[in-house]
Amino acid sequence: MRAAARAGLLAxxxxxxxxxxxxxxxxxxxxxxxxxxxxFQGIAWFPSAVDLSGYARAWTDGGLGRAMVVGLLQxxxxxxxxxxxCVPAAYVLxxxxxxxxxxxxxAVLGCLLVPSQVTLIPLFIGVNVVGWSDSLxxxxxxxxxxxxxxxxxxxxxxxxxxxxxxxxxxxxxxxxRRLTSVVIPMAAPGIAAFSVFxxxxxxxxxxxxxxISRSPDMRTPPLALAVFQQADVGYDYPALAAxxxxxxxxxxxxxxxxxxxxxxxxxxxxxxx
Amino acid sequence: xxxxxxxxxxxxxxxxxxxACASDSGPDASTAAAADIADCDPADSTLTITHQPxxxxxxxVAVEAMNREYPELEITVNAVQAATYDEFTRTVVGxxxxxxxxxxxxxxxxxxxxxxxxxxxAPIDVDALPATYRRAFLTAGTIDxxxxxxxxxxxxxxxxxxxxxxxxxxxxxxxxxxxxxDLIEAARKVTAMTGQPSVTIATHNIPDWLSQAFxxxxxxxxxxxDGRPAFGDGLGVDAISIWxxxxxxxxxxxxxxxxxSQAAFDSGxxxxxxxxxxxxxxxxxxxxxxxxxxxxDLPTVNGEQGPAPAGGNGWIVLSDDPCRAAFAxxxxxxxxxxxxxxxxxxxxxxxxxxxxxAAEELLASDAVTQQTTYAWxxxxxxxxxxxxxxxxxxxxxxxxxxMAQQLQAGADPEQTIQxxxxxxxxxxxx
Amino acid sequence: xTLPAAVAMTVFVAxxxxxxxxxxxxxxxxxxxxxxxxxxxxFTDVLSDPAVLQAIRNTAVYSAITIVPSLVIGLSLALLAxxxxxxxxxVRTVLFLPMTANLVAMxxxxxxxxxxxxxxxxxxxxxxxxxxxNWLGDPATALPVVALVGIWRTASxxxxxxxxxxxxxxxxxDEAARAEGIRGLRxxxxxxxxxxxxxxxxxxxxxxxSSAQVFDTINVMTQGGPRGSTETVLTMTWRIGxxxxxxxxxxxxxxLLLVVLVGIGILQRRTLSGWGR
Numbered sequence: 001m002r003a004a005a006r007a008g009l010l011a012x013x014x015x016x017x018x019x020x021x022x023x024x025x026x027x028x029x030x031x032x033x034x035x036x037x038x039x040f041q042g043i044a045w046f047p048s049a050v051d052l053s054g055y056a057r058a059w060t061d062g063g064l065g066r067a068m069v070v071g072l073l074q075x076x077x078x079x080x081x082x083x084x085x086c087v088p089a090a091y092v093l094x095x096x097x098x099x100x101x102x103x104x105x106x107a108v109l110g111c112l113l114v115p116s117q118v119t120l121i122p123l124f125i126g127v128n129v130v131g132w133s134d135s136l137x138x139x140x141x142x143x144x145x146x147x148x149x150x151x152x153x154x155x156x157x158x159x160x161x162x163x164x165x166x167x168x169x170x171x172x173x174x175x176x177r178r179l180t181s182v183v184i185p186m187a188a189p190g191i192a193a194f195s196v197f198x199x200x201x202x203x204x205x206x207x208x209x210x211x212i213s214r215s216p217d218m219r220t221p222p223l224a225l226a227v228f229q230q231a232d233v234g235y236d237y238p239a240l241a242a243x244x245x246x247x248x249x250x251x252x253x254x255x256x257x258x259x260x261x262x263x264x265x266x267x268x269x270x271x272x273x
Numbered sequence: 274x275x276x277x278x279x280x281x282x283x284x285x286x287x288x289x290x291x292x293a294c295a296s297d298s299g300p301d302a303s304t305a306a307a308a309d310i311a312d313c314d315p316a317d318s319t320l321t322i323t324h325q326p327x328x329x330x331x332x333x334v335a336v337e338a339m340n341r342e343y344p345e346l347e348i349t350v351n352a353v354q355a356a357t358y359d360e361f362t363r364t365v366v367g368x369x370x371x372x373x374x375x376x377x378x379x380x381x382x383x384x385x386x387x388x389x390x391x392x393x394x395a396p397i398d399v400d401a402l403p404a405t406y407r408r409a410f411l412t413a414g415t416i417d418x419x420x421x422x423x424x425x426x427x428x429x430x431x432x433x434x435x436x437x438x439x440x441x442x443x444x445x446x447x448x449x450x451x452x453x454x455d456l457i458e459a460a461r462k463v464t465a466m467t468g469q470p471s472v473t474i475a476t477h478n479i480p481d482w483l484s485q486a487f488x489x490x491x492x493x494x495x496x497x498x499d500g501r502p503a504f505g506d507g508l509g510v511d512a513i514s515i516w517x518x519x520x521x522x523x524x525x526x527x528x529x530x531x532x533x534s535q536a537a538f539d540s541g542x543x544x545x546x547x548x549x550x551x552x553x554x555x556x557x558x559x560x561x562x563x564x565x566x567x568x569x570d571l572p573t574v575n576g577e578q579g580p581a582p583a584g585g586n587g588w589i590v591l592s593d594d595p596c597r598a599a600f601a602x603x604x605x606x607x608x609x610x611x612x613x614x615x616x617x618x619x620x621x622x623x624x625x626x627x628x629x630x631a632a633e634e635l636l637a638s639d640a641v642t643q644q645t646t647y648a649w650x651x652x653x654x655x656x657x658x659x660x661x662x663x664x665x666x667x668x669x670x671x672x673x674x675x676m677a678q679q680l681q682a683g684a685d686p687e688q689t690i691q692x693x694x695x696x697x698x699x700x701x702x703x
Numbered sequence: 704x705t706l707p708a709a710v711a712m713t714v715f716v717a718x719x720x721x722x723x724x725x726x727x728x729x730x731x732x733x734x735x736x737x738x739x740x741x742x743x744x745x746f747t748d749v750l751s752d753p754a755v756l757q758a759i760r761n762t763a764v765y766s767a768i769t770i771v772p773s774l775v776i777g778l779s780l781a782l783l784a785x786x787x788x789x790x791x792x793x794v795r796t797v798l799f800l801p802m803t804a805n806l807v808a809m810x811x812x813x814x815x816x817x818x819x820x821x822x823x824x825x826x827x828x829x830x831x832x833x834x835x836x837n838w839l840g841d842p843a844t845a846l847p848v849v850a851l852v853g854i855w856r857t858a859s860x861x862x863x864x865x866x867x868x869x870x871x872x873x874x875x876x877d878e879a880a881r882a883e884g885i886r887g888l889r890x891x892x893x894x895x896x897x898x899x900x901x902x903x904x905x906x907x908x909x910x911x912x913s914s915a916q917v918f919d920t921i922n923v924m925t926q927g928g929p930r931g932s933t934e935t936v937l938t939m940t941w942r943i944g945x946x947x948x949x950x951x952x953x954x955x956x957x958x959l960l961l962v963v964l965v966g967i968g969i970l971q972r973r974t975l976s977g978w979g980r
Contacts (some may be wrong), residue, residue: 026816110968128367214353237536529839
């Protein structure tokens with residue numbers, strides 16, 4: 001019985017692992033297979049030959065090098081702005097009890113529910129009127145703050161004992177000092193977790209850059225892939241897959257490096273294993 | 274100008290940008306006729322070119338030539354990373370709505386009425402086009418006798434046939450397929466051999482274009498002179514019902530997405546593919562030596578060879594300033610010069626060259642194959658694509674998509690096509 | 704200290720949303736021309752359009768077939784990853800991976816896998832003698848397939864959240880349950896789930912949000928087709944606004960979705976704001 005249960009568990013784990021990984025594998029496989037093997041080759045687990053020309057086209061025709069730099073600047077700028085706005089706000093919402101913060105919290109939760117498409121058109125028009133289209137500012141600014149970030153970081157800060165803050169206050173520390181010397185260090189895992197979320201979301205963001213960026217110099221990584229998906233001319237599958245691999249790789253690496261603090265931040269506790 | 278920018282600043286300050294733009298982008302920004310370029314100072318003017326990826330090479334050629342000719346002219350190139358002409362239109366409309374009106378854009382030929390009706394572009398200076406430009410193609414950019422668009426990269430629908438599979442099935446020669454009956458007979462043999470449907474005609478991206486090609490190819494009328502649907506007659510129904518005829522005998526794969534349908538052909542699953550000649554180069558690249566194949570004219574219901582609707586894209590001048598319009602026309606001459614066309618139709622593409630010298634050069638190049646020759650030497654008669662009322666274009670295409678997908682799934686042709694006629698008639702009449 | 708966030712939230716979320724609401728009472732031709740007040744005209748127009756009604760139905764179906772499986776699978780995966788022995792870090796890492804995927808790129812990969820007639824999935828079902836299925840070309844299967852991609856991604860997200868919630872469970876609780884002889888499903892329902900209730904609520908809200916706002920995968924895989932079978936409220940909003948250039952009607956539809964989401968949010972507000980206390 002125990003053995004059967006364990007075997008079942010093992011089988012379920014294997015299935016889950018395969019299902020999670022398979023699309024990634026298929027992406028890599030397509031990126032290195034000759035063009036005529038993209039589709040319908042039966043269950044060919046491995047391509048018959050390795051053809052890396054897709055990577056060369058992705059890098060040169062897709063301008064991925066430049067796009068990755070733009071993507072990095074955009075992602076990091078957004079992250080910096082979001083941390084600057086979210087952390088203090090989260091602190092107030094977590095540790096200052098008043099009618100006003102209650103209302104503010106409701107407002108944050110409300111904003112969390114606003115689908116991006118609702119705000120897309122007014123934002124697009126606003127950014128253009130101010131003249132920030134096709135610029136890093138235009139790519140970054142609408143994401144200055146994040147309701148999700150405030151919410152997530154606030155949850156982490158809720159776990160900080162009030163007594164600790166009281167002690168800091170007794171020592172004569174103002175809100176700002178309490179925030180920097182007590183709250184931020186203790187909420188670091190939550191802040192890290194949100195940072196990972198933010199980087200994932202904005203590195204992969206498609207719609208907003210599509211509306212904002214114009215010149216080849218302002219392409220973000222997902223936009224660079226559009227060159228290989230021309231409806232009129234036909235798709236370049238190996239280059240598309242190679243491009244997908246190139247833009248996914250940094251995120252996966254980041255994730256491998258950051259997953260421990262990430263999970264810790266989500267749970268607010270040390271994890272083992 | 275000054276009061277306008279102050280007003281704009283005030284509105285931004287009062288955080289009502291949305292209202293600002295809607296009232297600002299109206300008819301006051303209508304198009305200007307081109308001035309005499311000799312009266313224009315390049316240092317005082319600018320030129321903004323907005324295009325999408327397939328035009329990139331030609332734009333590079335033209336910008337270089339313009340920089341040489343008018344070193345002081347400030348040229349801005351916006352390369353929109355759109356995958357389809359619709360997506361591109363959407364982006365440019367957004368740009369114009371907020372006051373960033375480009376001087377020239379590359380438009381899908383099917384979108385021409387939309388641009389002409391909504392943004393009143395200036396007619397193109399036809400005399401300024403190079404002598405070797407194939408003026409017959411201007412038909413595809415003409416509305417009510419005025420040329421608003423100069424075709425740059427032209428394509429027509431064609432039939433791709435896997436000759437290797439035909440030989441194996443003893444189904445004859447690709448070149449002999451002239452009618453639907455020929456196609457069906459050959460397809461039956463291939464399907465009997467492989468045990469699965471052998472034809473693929475995708476219905477997602479260009480159902481309206483293919484329908485037009487089927488009807489016009491048979492000598493029928495697709496759209497009336499005043500933009501009403503005319504394909505509801507017997508010939509039109511017979512021509513468009515190709516999907517249901519193939520479905521009835523289980524000969525059509527039923528693939529909806531164009532890229533997937535092309536892949537079915539490239540991989541040797543489907544022996545017959547109806548698609549755009551723009552994709553011939555991609556087929557050559559993907560198929561390599563895997564099998565023999567041929568590009569032939571679309572078969573028609575009665576064997577007639579009527580004019581094809583021109584696909585692809587061309588340039589529209591949208592300038593709202595006479596001097597910028599003049600420079601746009603000058604740039605156009607470079608875009609459509611032999612060098613520009615060689616870049617646009619070049620060996621990595623398979624657009625029909627709009628320049629005779631470029632066509633000759635391409636046909637003499639190493640990249641020439643039976644299939645690319647089909648595109649590069651195309652000499653048939655063409656007509657504009659569609660011609661539906663501009664602001665209904667997207668919805669009309671939607672109606673065609675619904676019709677084609679119903680037929681592809683085996684719906685009754687007469688009823689389905691009449692429903693489409695009624696729907697489209699209402700859309701264009703509104 | 705909340706000022707920067709408050710200003711940013713007002714300018715970039717609340718104000719645009721408000722403008723959208725105002726816009727939904729006007730006819731706004733994006734291609735130029737003046738606004739025209741139409742009252743509730745846009746709302747009655749969209750709600751009487753069969754294509755929009757189909758999109759609303761599709762969104763409901765999509766949500767129904769993604770939310771619950773995403774949560775159940777996410778929880779199972781979290782329990783599985785927790786139970787894994789020596790391979791635990793590896794299993795955990797792998798199961799988190801779908802969350803990192805670029806949906807635009809991944810949707811392309813899924814279209815290849817589900818392509819007809821010879822895509823990977825059809826090859827696999829061919830092994831057991833099944834006929835190939837036109838997954839993305841048949842209105843009956845297109846929405847479930849798109850939903851499958853949604854589950855693949857969202858389950859990974861909810862799993863992270865559940866995993867974190869489980870990790871935060873006091874070890875003493877585990878021991879107490881063992882001492883009482885409570886294990887298996889009884890333990891899950893009697894001990895684990897009640898303890899991580901706020902986590903469950905949070906995961907549920909995220910799953911609802913990501914389902915109701917599905918866009919990228921549909922835009923790449925089916926563009927709403929075939930025959931409108933995968934059109935959702937947001938793809939429809941996009942089509943009306945930027946395909947038909949009718950911003951007023953698009954705003955009206957987007958706003959209806961917002962009302963529903965905020966409604967769900969209000970129902971969950973108490974639990975949400977209390978989580979972590």
